[in-house]
Amino acid sequence: MNTIQIIFSVFLKEYKINLRNFNNVLTFLFFFFISIFVFVFAIGPNKEILNHTGVGILWALLILSSTLSLKKYYQDDFENGSIIITHMSGLSYELISLIKVFSHFFFIQLPFLISLPIASILINLEIEKISLLLLSFFIGSFILSCLGSISSSMNLLNKNNFSLGSIIVMIFSIPVIIFSVGIVNSEENFLPLLKILTGIAFIFFAITPWVSAFCIKLALANK
């Protein structure tokens, strides 16, 4: 009971901080929309090509813009040591990283999910496929949150080269992009692809707490 209360209050703190920095999220969204525009203008007025490549572009840009948020993932808590204080209240580092994954998912990825229907108008996506896009992004963005946790915990001691974290995320997100784009573009049966994507999500959900906690401990010891 007590632990649940502590988890809840840590989550509430994350919510407050993210709400106050909501302009950050808006900037990521703005980046996302502007880059869609850039792509649409670069491709030109040919509707045929846009129909073929639209979903792929959308997914690639989603990954790129969600990597922008990685800088704030653990860095602030790690720099001032409040991650130690949270740990001393009785939460293991594994649990803390799980809370972080969920708060990243709710406060950074869900705004993207909400804005996706508008973005899909820009790339001329058929209306029936929007639900598939939302479904694939719902699962895929959770994987991205897990990956973000891993890469930013690996990068805690690396203060001046932040693009390294984005590279780690992008390498591991290749399977995500393959299966998510496959789900939206599949002609009739998308269920097998969806199952594989969910499987990947569960794999990352299982390994993320351990990897992140190990990296955080290592970083704290070497600070």
Next chain:
Amino acid sequence: MLLANKITYKRLNKTIFENIDIAATPGKIIFIKGNNGSGKTTLIKNLVNILEPSGGDIYWLGKKLKNNLFNFYKSTTLILDKPTSSMDMTIIENIIFWKRISSSKINEESINRLLDVLKIDKYINTKTMYLSQGEIKKLELTRLILEQKKLWILDEPYNSLDSNSIELINDTFIDHVSNEGAIIFSSHYEPNLKNLEILSLF
């Protein structure tokens, strides 16, 4: 309560400190004295299990610290040299957060009195990022009273404080020790306190 038996810490074949014995029993103030870079912070990190000593053992209530970690954390307040308050939250939000995660039963009246004594009560709804260094440090030190723990471990508690606040902290220390508490703290500045047990690092 906390017992360190001949702990040694080495990093990259360089010995930071060697054969340190610490026995924090109720009613005792242990002062870790040392120059800059003499390993005060490293010793404190060893004591709270952020770093693992290369030799020697640390015990909490008779059991090894590693096997008894969360019991140890339940009765310890750790004040680091950097302020752990969140810059995006106001003073009172930070305090409520700390109160919740430490499951302390302190009432609102004593929180108000505490803020009043520290003279940060007028900034209660100000975000921490707009406060001065000293005020942030004072906010950090409220955790000592808020969390109501037995053992206090502090790293450089006197940094960026004025002389009045230093007096106040010394009084708080004496008060805590007379209530069967124990304190371990480090500083390069020797405080004006009686019954100090001095541990020198060179």
